[in-house]
Amino acid sequence: MESALDRKTFLNPTIEVARQLLGQCVVRRFEDGAICIGRIVxxxxxxxxxxxxxxxxxxxxxxxxxxxxxxxAYIHINYGLHYCLNAVTQAEGIPEAVLIRAIEPLENAALMYRNYTGDIVSEDIARQEKRIGAGPGRLTKALQIDKHFDGVDLTDSESPLFLISGATVSDNEVTTTTRIGITKAADYPWRFYATASPFVSRRAIRVK
DNA sequence: ACAAGGATTACCT
DNA sequence: GGTAATCCTTGTT
Structure with missing residues (x-):
């Protein structure tokens, strides 16, 4: 297994971190040793x-x-029923974070599919389903992330959940827009997504 | 104690 | 395109 992202990464300005995390990978290791990897989009x-x-x-x-x-990790529950995964940024005492809104499966899509739908399908079939991981509540369900992961060290490759580096996403492949589903400060252009990814969340696409 | 609302999703027409 | 589901956190009595 590759090494986890460096903690220093998360000391960069939070808006830059949000941009930089595109293309990096979320690794989820289950108790039985199974591993799922998804690319942040x-x-x-x-x-x-x-x-x-x-x-x-x-x-x-x-x-x-x-x-x-x-x-x-900062995990919050939203609308009373969906867990959302954030990576905490800035030094201790400064409360900033990056919400991870969507991932596309890279490894073990079949297990993510099973976690999400309950159905067992082949890796090939699972990869054809473009919605697994396509939303903040969807990705946490696919990776079975809940409140227990609040505070987990995402820079420790021994953690059940951590981040590793992935294929770089260049600036011309990124779209920047306002954030989704909020009422306050709704005009801040602080959402970033990989323009071409079919796994970007549905609401996100609709906003443009 | 109680009521209101939310960084969403699924299912209906 | 619209809305119900669902429940924790927070602010108010």
Whole structure:
């Protein structure tokens, strides 16, 4: 297994990190040793002073992970039923994060498919399903990520969930737009996605 | 204690 | 294109 991303990566300005994480890979190791890998194709930045950031009104039990050290996971539950995966950025005490909104399966698409739908299909068939991982709630279900992963170190290749480097996405392959599904600071252009990826979330595409 | 709403998705027409 | 599902967090009584 390749080595995990360096913690220093997450000390760069959060908006740059959101852009830089495109093309990097999420690795999920299950207890039985099975591994799933997905390539990040859509992200959003949330920062200090940003009214849409969950930490805007200070620390709470739910958002404490965002105040923790960089390179760790912040998991929040959304609409009461969907888990969303964030990578915490900035030094401890500065609550910023990048929401990972979509991934495309690179390895073991069949297991992601099974986690998501309950059905067992071949790797080839699973790869043809372009929606597995195509949304913040979808990718966490496909990788079986829940509240227990809040605070996990994403820069430790021993973790059940961590990040590794992947194929670079150049600037001309990236679209930048406003963020999705928020009402506050809805005009900040802090969403980034790999323009050509069929796995970018459906709502995201609709926004343009 | 209680009510309101949310960084979404699936299913209906 | 519209809306129900579903439940935790937060702000208010």
């Amino acid at each position: 859509e992200t959003e930045a949330y920062t200090v002073g940003d009214p849409a950031c969950h930490a805007f009104r200070g620390i709470s039990k739910a958002n404490a992970a965002m105040f923790g050290p960089p390179g760790h």
